[in-house]
Amino acid sequence: MIDYIIRLMPSMLSGLQTTLEIFAITLIVSIPLGILVAIGRQSKIKPLVAVLQVYIWVMRGTPLLLQIVFIFFGLPIIGITFDRYPAALIAFILNYAAYFGEIFRGGIESIDKGQYDAAKVLGFTPAKTFKRIILPQMIKIVLPSIANEVITLVKDTALVYVVGLGELLRAGKIASNRDASLTPLVMVGVLYLVLTALLTVVFQKLEEKYAYYQ
């Protein structure tokens, strides 16, 4: 049994690598993009707000799997062709930026309007107000919701199988088919759990760091 697990490890780890890559890149790009979406939703430019509303509606209103299929198989029809990897990444980033955008918007809106007035009186520019006053408080408020999304993202990465990318779950399924055994799938489950445990600890530390008023 132990032998078998050790023999499975290399293919699992290579699957895990793809999973982690998709996870990390999606996170790194979609969080800043989400902040921009949230700021854009507060904008006074009405068409921009309308566009963002449609964007969020589409991204939250259709399955992520469908979005990946659409970007990889659908866009080439109108002459936009991406490789498998970028197509999957774009779908993930657009989808997650929409969710993060809504979380950040909730965070921004929960901050008392009086703080904007106070900042103005003190001579802060709007940009500086956002960066120095709103953003730090917002991060504190949204951390638990972000942690939720991030953990969902770990598991959502499994969807890239649809464009033929081999990630962790796929590696498990391949081994499971080859050896007619459930062990590889159990291993996959354990690896996901380890990832989630690590993330949970990271977010706990972050929450502690931002809990400066308690």
Place this chain on the structure above:
Amino acid sequence: MSRNLKRNLIVALILVLGILSLVGCSNNNEEAKQEDSFEKLKEQGYITMGVDDTFAPMGFRDEKGEIVGFDIDLANEVSKRIGLDIKIQQIDWTMKETELNSGNIDVIWNGYSITDERKEKVAFSQPYLENRQVIVTLADTDINAKQDLAGKKVAAQNQSSAVEAMETEPELVAAFDGGEPVLFDTNNEAFMDLEAKRVDAVVADEVLAKYYIKQRGAERFKILEEDFGEEEYGIGFRKQDVKLLEAIDKALDDMKADGTYDEICQKWFAE
């Protein structure tokens, strides 16, 4: 409804319509794809072969992560004879024809059964392996003939030719428990469900069923004598890719004639 909200909704609607019409007008690109791509493939020096890398023993990954299997050996031999390298691309089996027609892969070659429905979507090479759609049950059931499947739960792989084979007998399918087969993403899942006794039978390619049964212990299963028909594996091409199809057909002919084909068969299917 406030005026602002109304205006926003109108703007949004216009945007959606705009995107839809963009998609709608774009079909004129497709004509470019109707050409035979053989010259282009020769220039790039390789063809891309679409494989479901979970499909043992036809094409699957060994423990080192390398794709191996009967189809892979066959393809490598063909590659030498037609002077084009073969690049293997793993695909999701339910998307195979879409992958082919959008040009992401050039051939579907992975235990791909020749069926009438598929013939409408792709062009097939000559058949290169015979196969049956067999009915597998656990060894200790009272299912001994096809008619015994009435009132039972029957599983198969989604989008596989097993499903199509069953549909040729609609009355029998309607008599299944649930009125239709239970569909799984992979055959392996169908067999696991059989072992868990949630389904009573699995319909699958004989080649694949035998592989699975061998892995799990042949004494625990039985394959019924009756089946859902014989069929053959072929290689799927885009309909316009006549030259590539002919080149590969010729290579297969030569391999059958000089014994290379039999060697590869021996390697994978020796009893």
